[in-house]
Amino acid sequence: MARIHRRRFLKLSGAGAITASAGGGLAGVLASGRAPAYAQATSVHYLRWSDFVPASDKLLKEKIAPQCEKDLGIKLNIEMVNANDLQARITSAIQSGSGPDIIYAIGNWPQLYADSVADLSDVAAAIGEAQGGFYDVSRLVATVGGKWIGMPWNIGGGLLTYRKSWFEEIGYSGGKFPQTWEEYREAGKKLKAKGRPFGQTLGHTFGDAPSFWYPYLWSWGGKEVEGDGKTVAINSKEMVESVKFAVGWWKDACDEGGLAWDDSSNNRAYLAGTISCTNNGASIYLEAKKKPESYLTEKGAPLWQDTLHAPLPKGAGGQFALPFPSTNMLMGYSKNQKPAKDVLRWITSKEVYGQWFTSQQGYSDGATKDWEKDPVWNVDPVLLPFRDIPSKGRLAGYAGPPGRASAEAITKYIMVDMYAKAVQGMAAEEAVKWAHDELVKIYS
């Protein structure tokens, strides 16, 4: 075999690189390690969370991204990370002025980054008009003074996931479910006595904790602030009553281990058959349905066939849900403004978004009202109650706007901790006063 000496190798490879830079053929391309400029597609980097429905992530990566390159000539690089890691990524991207072109934001995050994102009013106006208009919750988090700071994507949220047969045993047959908090507490008392408590988190976890305790608070007529978004209004008689009731309900009906639960603890507990009811997205049901042999009732039947969903009970103040609207933000530092905007317009068009929406199987709602009429809701009636979450929804920080202060309150878990402190033994009045004082510091 002929030997090539180091000097000769360097000479040859150097010549190859020079040839490549002069525009010469395949050898040159190989030597330079780069595709020639004219053949390179524009690429857009899109950062999202890892979806609770893995099929949707698969669809985005394996079908929608290649379709984007085909339809728009834009290479769509989709990166998925754990939801808890998103804010750290957003912060470092904004502060360093470089990173993904489009970033998926949860809840009212767009309000936190309003100064660092591009104006998407033209895209949002067109999509909203074509698809029956945006829900209020999506509009509120994605606009500042009428300007769209993000493109609404979807709306998630929680409902009570419960064991049909166990509720039937205590008198709720035919798909009936407790309508008021008092009925709900009584039902829980009976079920806990049978070793089948309710499961609810009071821990520092971003999904299941606020999505139960905020609607609970509102249903008692409580609110964090007045409509001016400044005057703290939590210290009321209704709130004290709500805290007292929560303490009793916790002891009577709940698995008291919930003080430390994270967003996946209740899924595990329900799937293991240790709790009878829990506030959650559709992920428990979808997981049980996906693995019918793994998740069984005590009688050996598939668990998903014994699972139904219901909205949170009513209180004197009404019946509510805390939806989690998600929004795609086009980052202000992106050098791909036009292609990224094109991608957003394309991916939220009915044809493309429809594929993703169908893959969710009812796990989430569209950001626009037309998706209420989508045939996906006819496929599985057990998921149908999720369709109505946006219309029952309020956002954290109610009755004020969902701005930075409400984000701080929810991030600090002030409302959740108000109930947690009382459950741990603090007097209801004191817990409400603590929450009031904390909110005053945030909103002042």
Added chain:
Amino acid sequence: MTYTTAATPSAYAGSPRRGPVTRLLEDERWLAMTLLLPTVALLGLFIAYPFIEGVRLAVTDTKVGVPGHFVGLQNFEKIWNDDIFRVAVQNTCVYTFVATVFKLALGLWLALLLNHNFKGKAYTRAFILLPFIIPTVLSTLAWKWMFDPTFSVINWMLFRLGLIHGRINWLGDPNLALISVIIVDIWRGLPFYAISLLAGLQTISPELHEAAAIDGARAWQRFRHITWPLLLPVTLVIVLFSVIQTFAGFQLIYVLTGGGPANATQVFATYAYQIGIGTGLLSEGATISLAVFPVLLLVVIVQLLYIRRVETH
């Protein structure tokens, strides 16, 4: 055969290749500075710059994507009046103190045991390091599972042994939650102490022990008057590193409890992250982080002075 005298001083003096850089580097001061330069640059880039940037942020009202203005000590005043911050300070101090005491006591005990000759000594030493080698997040997730109120293997074991009749709410009970995170920190930090102290023990000459034994000193007396004084400088350095690491610890508590329930396990680092990243209030997050600095500085100064004193004596 003749030999040239190329190595004579006169030959060097007349060498035409000796340029100004060579002449400069022949001066020890310049050579030292040149050799130190990469280290200084690295320290400046990765230690000094972030620290100065942290101080700058703490005296402004910077938010994510919004350049701030100088606000003086306003952020410090705000956190001083913040109840959650006070809870975090208290928790951090308790967490660091208790964990350090246990890590030191158990680490020393383990090191003394490992210092004996026994069969499988090398394997045992390697196994002891496991908690330190496994990525913290991974091992903490395993602990989280072990503390799970419903599926806790610890509860199951205690129940089977007849020691408990109900469930222990390891992470849900506010007092137990802090104890639980301390237990995990001790488990994780113990190997560092054990192996470092073992290294220290092995530098102590066995002749000293033998001489003391001949003089009639018992095991405890030998430890008290030989081992401990000779081990003290190493111990202080280990404690210093450990206190700094524990005081600024983040991932363990973040994974186990996120600072909950109701801030029962909130510490400096988790609270700074919550405010700085979760709420986008970078300046306040930096202020909380910076509040650790005076405490740590004091600990470092006191310990370094003590180490110097011990070494001088």
